[in-house]
Amino acid sequence: MKRRVRYFIGKWFGAGDWKVQRMVSRAEVVSFDIFDTLVKRNVKVPEDVHREVEKKFFEKTGVKLDHYQRHRVEAEREARREERGEETSLEEIFRHMRGIPEAYKGMLLRLEEEAEVGICCPRQRVKRFYQMAKKKKKPILITSDMYLRETVIRRILKRCGYGGFERLYLSSSYGLCKSTGTIYDVIKKDYPLRKGKLLHIGDHVKSDFWMARKKGIKACLIDGQEINLKYWKRRKKGDFRYEKLFSFMNNHTGNPHSEAASIGYEILGPMLLGYCMWMKEKTQKDSIDKIFFLSREGKLLQEAFGILYPECRIPQHYLSVSRQSLLVPLLADVSDFDGLIETIKCYFHVPVLKTIQTVCLLDEREFKVGLAQIGLGEDADIYGIPDSKKEAVFSLIKKLGKERFLQQKSYVEKYLKENDFTGNVAIADIGWAGTMQNALQKYRKGTDTVIHGYYFGVRNLENDRYYQGFHRKGYFFEPGRNEDYDLMTRFTQGILELLFLNKTGSVQAYGTRQEGDGDGQSVIPLLAEAEYGGREGEFIDEVQRAALRFLRLARKDFILEKNLEMKAKDAMEAYANFAVYPNLSSLQVFEDFNFVDGNVRKVLPEHSIFYYLLHIGELKQEVNRSICKIFLLKKFFKVRFPYFQLLKWMVVKLDMKSEYRKKYFSQ
Numbered sequence: 036m037k038r039r040v041r042y043f044i045g046k047w048f049g050a051g052d053w054k055v056q057r058m059v060s061r062a063e064v065v066s067f068d069i070f071d072t073l074v075k076r077n078v079k080v081p082e083d084v085h086r087e088v089e090k091k092f093f094e095k096t097g098v099k100l101d102h103y104q105r106h107r108v109e110a111e112r113e114a115r116r117e118e119r120g121e122e123t124s125l126e127e128i129f130r131h132m133r134g135i136p137e138a139y140k141g142m143l144l145r146l147e148e149e150a151e152v153g154i155c156c157p158r159q160r161v162k163r164f165y166q167m168a169k170k171k172k173k174p175i176l177i178t179s180d181m182y183l184r185e186t187v188i189r190r191i192l193k194r195c196g197y198g199g200f201e202r203l204y205l206s207s208s209y210g211l212c213k214s215t216g217t218i219y220d221v222i223k224k225d226y227p228l229r230k231g232k233l234l235h236i237g238d239h240v241k242s243d244f245w246m247a248r249k250k251g252i253k254a255c256l257i258d259g260q261e262i263n264l265k266y267w268k269r270r271k272k273g274d275f276r277y278e279k280l281f282s283f284m285n286n287h288t289g290n291p292h293s294e295a296a297s298i299g300y301e302i303l304g305p306m307l308l309g310y311c312m313w314m315k316e317k318t319q320k321d322s323i324d325k326i327f328f329l330s331r332e333g334k335l336l337q338e339a340f341g342i343l344y345p346e347c348r349i350p351q352h353y354l355s356v357s358r359q360s361l362l363v364p365l366l367a368d369v370s371d372f373d374g375l376i377e378t379i380k381c382y383f384h385v386p387v388l389k390t391i392q393t394v395c396l397l398d399e400r401e402f403k404v405g406l407a408q409i410g411l412g413e414d415a416d417i418y419g420i421p422d423s424k425k426e427a428v429f430s431l432i433k434k435l436g437k438e439r440f441l442q443q444k445s446y447v448e449k450y451l452k453e454n455d456f457t458g459n460v461a462i463a464d465i466g467w468a469g470t471m472q473n474a475l476q477k478y479r480k481g482t483d484t485v486i487h488g489y490y491f492g493v494r495n496l497e498n499d500r501y502y503q504g505f506h507r508k509g510y511f512f513e514p515g516r517n518e519d520y521d522l523m524t525r526f527t528q529g530i531l532e533l534l535f536l537n538k539t540g541s542v543q544a545y546g547t548r549q550e551g552d553g554d555g556q557s558v559i560p561l562l563a564e565a566e567y568g569g570r571e572g573e574f575i576d577e578v579q580r581a582a583l584r585f586l587r588l589a590r591k592d593f594i595l596e597k598n599l600e601m602k603a604k605d606a607m608e609a610y611a612n613f614a615v616y617p618n619l620s621s622l623q624v625f626e627d628f629n630f631v632d633g634n635v636r637k638v639l640p641e642h643s644i645f646y647y648l649l650h651i652g653e654l655k656q657e658v659n660r661s662i663c664k665i666f667l668l669k670k671f672f673k674v675r676f677p678y679f680q681l682l683k684w685m686v687v688k689l690d691m692k693s694e695y696r697k698k699y700f701s702q
Contacts, residue, residue: 060171062232063232064173065168065174066204067161067175067176068235068242069179069191070181071239071259072158072237072259073162073192073195077279078278083279084154087154106135123182125147125182127182129144151183156195175200178204178213179205179213180214180218183205212242213243219246223251234252235253238259243256264281266302266613267608276605288301299534299580304581304583304585305609308585308601310510311343311586318489321506323459323460324350325456326350326461326462327456328351328352329354329464330537330560334353334539336464338583342590354456356542358474360544360560361475362378362379366440367441375429376417387414392413396439396544398435405431406428411424448478456479461486461489462475464490467528472488472507487506487507488508492509492524494514511607523610523615523679526679527614527665533628538576540563540565541562541563542560543562545561571628614665621666622666639666640661664678
C-alpha cells in the first residue's frame with residue numbers, strides 16, 4: 036500500500052525532463068540525492084546486496100553462512116533503533132549482528148563495501164542534469180541518508196563519473212538526516228541563499244521532497260523506480276539471477292533510445308551474452324584446441340566472445356565458408372541424382388530445378404536448353420521428376436559443372452589446411468541443422484580432426500545417417516530439450532537471422548592469389564554481392580552496436596561475473612516478447628523491409644488478408660515463403676491472439692509442414 040501511495044504521489048508531483056532543466060537553470064546551488072537519483076544499484080532491492088556478499092564470502096573462504104541476509108537486515112534494524120544519532124554506520128550495524136562469528140565480521144564488512152561500489156552505476160537521465168549544472172558552473176552538493184563511510188561513497192561517485200562537486204553531506208558523517216530535515220539546516224547555514232535559489236533533486240517523497248520544502252529549500256521530485264525497458268517484464272516471482280539482470284539492463288539503457296537500439300540492447304545483447312558464457316564453459320569442458328567462427332553470423336559471435344573473454348587463450352579464427360561454398364564441391368564425388376539431391380537438400384525450400392542451376396552456378400542458357408532436350412522446364416518439381424529422367428538430368432549437371440566441382444573441392448581442402456583446421460576444434464554459428472558441420476567433417480574425413488559444433492539451436496534431422504556421431508550442442512534448444520524454443524525460432528527464423536546480418540556478401544566459391552614474389556598461391560573466398568545496404572543495413576548496424584555496447588557494460592559490471600550461468604529462458608525472454616508474442620509496434624519496425632535469401636522478398640506481406648482471400652494462389656506463395664509466420668498472421672488479423680500456439684498445433688497435431696520439412700525433419 037505504501038509503495039502504491041508513493042507511486043501516485045511521485046506521478047503527481049514528479050518532474051519531467053524539461054521541468055528539471057528549467058529548475059536547474061534558475062537555481063544558484065544544486066543538491067543531488069545519491070541512491071536511485073544519481074546512481075542505481077544493479078539489484079531489485081538494496082537487501083539483495085547482502086546475497087552478493089554471502090556469495091563472495093563463500094567463494095573466498097568456502098564457509099557457508101546460514102541465513103546471512105536475514106541476520107544482516109535484523110542487525111541494521113536493531114542498530115537504527117538503539118543508536119543515539121539519527122543515522123547509524125556500517126560498523127555499528129555489524130556490531131549488532133547476531134548469528135555470525137566475530138572472526139568473519141571484518142571480512143563481511145569489507146566485502147559489503149566492495150559490493151556497494153561494484154554494483155552501482157550512473158543513472159544516465161539524472162547524470163545529464165548533473166552535467167548541465169556543472170557546465171553552468173553552479174556549486175553542486177551531494178546529500179544522502181546513508182550508513183556507508185564517506186570514502187566508500189566517494190569511490191561510488193568516482194566510479195559513476197561524478198566529479199567536481201563542492202560538498203558532500205552524508206548522514207553517516209554528520210549524524211543528521213534528510214528524513215528528519217536536520218541535515219537541510221546544515222546546508223542552509225553553509226549556503227545562506229535567497230529563497231528558491233537552493234535546489235535539491237531526489238526520488239524520495241518524504242526525505243527529498245516534503246522535508247526539503249518544509250525547510251525552505253526548493254525541491255524537485257523524480258521517479259526513482261522508472262522502467263526503461265520495452266521488451267523485458269519484471270516477473271512476479273522472478274528468481275534472483277533474473278532480477279539482477281533486469282535491474283542491470285534497466286539501469287544502463289539509454290533514454291530516450293531508438294527502436295533499433297532497444298532491440299540490440301534488450302534482445303540481441305542478452306542472447307549473445309548467454310550464448311558466449313555457455314560456449315566458454317563448453318570449450319573448457321571439451322578441451323578445445325581452436326575456435327572457428329563461421330561466416331557470416333559468426334562475425335558477430337566472434338566480436339561478442341572477444342569482448343567478454345579477451346583473456347581466453349584458445350586461438351580463435353574467422354572461417355569464410357558458406358553452405359554453397361562447401362556443399363557444391365562435394366558434388367564431384369556424387370554418383371547419381373538422388374545423391375546430388377541429398378547433398379544440397381538444404382536449398383530445396385523451393386524444390387525446382389532452377390534452384391540447382393542457381394546454387395551450382397551452372398551456365399543458365401546451357402542448363403535451360405539441356406533441360407528442354409530432356410523434356411523438362413526450370414520450374415519442374417525436383418521431387419516429382421520421373422525416375423526415367425533422373426539420370427539424364429544428373430548427366431547434364433555433371434557435364435556443366437564437374438570440372439568446376441573438382442577445382443572447388445581442391446580449393447576448399449587447401450583453404451582448410453591453410454587455416455590449420457585440425458585437432459580438437461570448435462565451430463561457432465547460429466546453427467539449426469548442422470549442414471556446414473556435416474560438410475566440414477566430410478572434408479576432414481581420415482584426419483585427426485574432431486569437430487564440435489556450438490550453436491544457438493540444433494534441429495533434428497530424421498533418419499539421416501550423415502549426422503550419426505556428431506558432436507553438436509545447442510544453447511537455446513536441441514533435440515529433447517527446449518523444443519518449444521525450436522518452434523519459436525522456426526516460426527520467426529528470418530527475423531532472428533536479420534539481427535545477425537553481416538553486410539559482406541556470402542561466400543560463393545574460392546579462388547587463388549599470388550603470395551609475395553614466390554610461386555605459392557593462397558586460397559581466398561570469392562564473395563557474392565552484399566544483399567543489404569541502405570535502410571536495412573543502417574538499422575541492423577545500430578542493432579548490433581547496441582548489443583555490443585551491452586556486452587561491454589556487462590563485462591565491467593560486478594553483478595554479471597564471467598562465471599554466471601545465464602539460463603536460456605532468461606536470454607530468450609525479450610526475443611519472445613518481441614517476435615513470438617508481438618505487438619503491432621514490432622511489425623512496424625520491419626515495415627517495407629526486404630529479406631534476401633536467394634530471392635528478394637518482403638519481411639511482411641504486401642497486401643491485406645482481404646486481397647489474398649481473392650487471390651488464393653498468391654496467399655499460398657506468401658505463406659510458403661514467409662520468413663516469419665507469426666508476423667504474417669499478426670499483419671493479417673492484427674488482434675491479440677496466441678499465434679504461436681496456433682502454429683504449434685498446426686505443425687505438431689495436424690502435421691501441416693512443407694514437403695521439405697516432412698522429408699528431412701523429424702518435427
